Amino acid sequence: MRIATWNVNSIRARHDLVIDWTRRQRPDVLCLQETKVTDEEFPAAEFQRLGYSVAMAGQRSYNGVAILSQQPMNDICIGLVDDASDAPKRLIGATIDGVRVFSAYVPNGQAPDTPPFVEKLRWLERLRALLDARHDPGQSLVLCGDFNVARDERDVFSPERFAGRLHFTIDERKALELVIGFGFVDAFRQHHADRGHFTWWDYRAGAFRLNQGLRIDYIFLTQPLAERSTAATIDVDARRREKPSDHVPVVVEL
């Protein structure tokens, strides 16, 4: 089973790139973030023609998550526990062949110690609460997406320059570890221990050319699935294509 996650930064702007990537890679499951379209505007029919079922939670202009699956999806669930009806669309879950899969888009947080930053920390705490309330670490669970937090020094291009900056503050890293502490294994780190593997590069200042990136997109697996994990990759080539997203796909083989 091959599972991928990708923040596409608008499915409208990335339509051809994502369709082409899906045709070539044929993942069993593809989790998307920042689709930036309502469900009516999502190109569901095109993915269905490629053999995928579509579960989506979209909104106008911002956010938006989806799961595409070659196998049928059951128990589709949108949002956190006690989300307001107008809460940003940042989380969708579905059960696929006995595996519970989540596609998550964690709030960016804007800048340390602003109200959006506090919301980001709260959102991660509420994600842990959802896991505690509805799931068990002994279950087969995949939590993947854009977490907007780099875990440790290996995951930022310059730990010195990034100390205390958004995506790498102690508070954000603690909040992410709280989620992982539910009972997850970082699939990419099972197979790659060295520094300098990134999933996001700023569009500005030639960041990709200089490889000034961050690893902020993850696939987290509970132990039963971690034991089945044979490979994990970051598809950096997706950033070399025309009109790329600022994020690239992360893929795990189970």
Next chain:
DNA sequence: ATGGTAGGATTCCTA
């Protein structure tokens, strides 16, 4: 030295 680019909204917000 605090810039720069991109997407999607409408002369600004989010990332």
